Amino acid sequence: MTDKPVIPNLTSALRSNIVESPNVIRKASGIRLFGKRIKSIVYSTDVAVIANCDADAILAVYPWTPSTRILEAISKVANVPILAGVGGGLTKGLRAATVARFAEENGGSAVVLNAPTSLETLHSVRRMVDIPIFYTVVNETTDLLAYIDAGVNALNIAGGRDTTKLVAWAREQLNDTHPNFPIIASGGKTDEQILETIRAGANAITYTAYGMTEKTFHEKMAKYREQQN
Template structure:
């Protein structure tokens, strides 16, 4: 990592042999450029690509290093249970922080840990009090979601945050760079996960800005894949 927290991109992507089977050729593959990220070690496992989905069919058929299981409703332990049943990689489980907060977030966090989640994720409105409450009851890393610059990063780290999940939309790369600059020499190697965007260029820019791991979305993947399969079957039947 350079002095400004920028990760070099001059290393070529290694040619990795691929082993698969006839029945499992249509897995959801993460963008190859994500392999340029430095990665984050989570309980010894190096994580670079993180799929953002709660679609269990997609999660059972993807090559991501980890799963970001967050959604826009109050945390539901049955959803986490469903995800954990099909996941074969670490789960970063959302436990609220906005409407769901305080003791309830801490309780959901404890359940998430006991049911296999290897980290818990708290959303942007999470207060320092809620972070501290969760930190007291879980033994897995706490990831806090950063959505803009109106935040005291160091105060959240002091309260118990172990990594940042940067989600700034089209401005994510700039927001990652801001986080790196504000952590400065105090926390030069602090883990940063970030949404990479839809293109290779956007993902590369986010990695260059200092993101260690990249999330990518899987919206509509099941429907798209099923549509392609059905078109193929129709073509076969037409002869």
């Protein structure tokens, strides 16, 4: 058996401090979205992070009413697929469907509906867009098969500290009818937590980049101060 080949890494002096995804995510199987294999997904709306990260895709979901201006800004700097949040809670029905259509027309590769999206809203979005729909699962009360039958193409599992357990539950629910259904999930803060989530059945992992702009800036400023002494 030959050793696993080393992957050459090309970068530049001005792009040496990109936000890197945890290496353990590479152990995931990945999902194919319009032919592109996705394993690591950065969860951020910080355009500076989005423009300077090595993630395979962007999860652009946030806790306010979806804004087409935010999506437009993200689409201008992202060079990987965007999974665009389009509501589902307060933003629902025709409004969610309209935002979803805008996302598709502005380069979104998929849309994400938050819990507790109603089946009525899901139907509205499904009629409006051709791109895949991700549905966010937050607990074990969701009737997964009902949402899949209504047009959901993949699950985004976000159960906080119970995410690994929730991924395993979802796989068990879908094992007989949809054994290879795509699941992305938040991986946690450590390699061990991420690996547990992958082993539970997640095909791709989302990771947060909160504070990365400030952290990187503080590190650079400290280095600049040392150089000035």
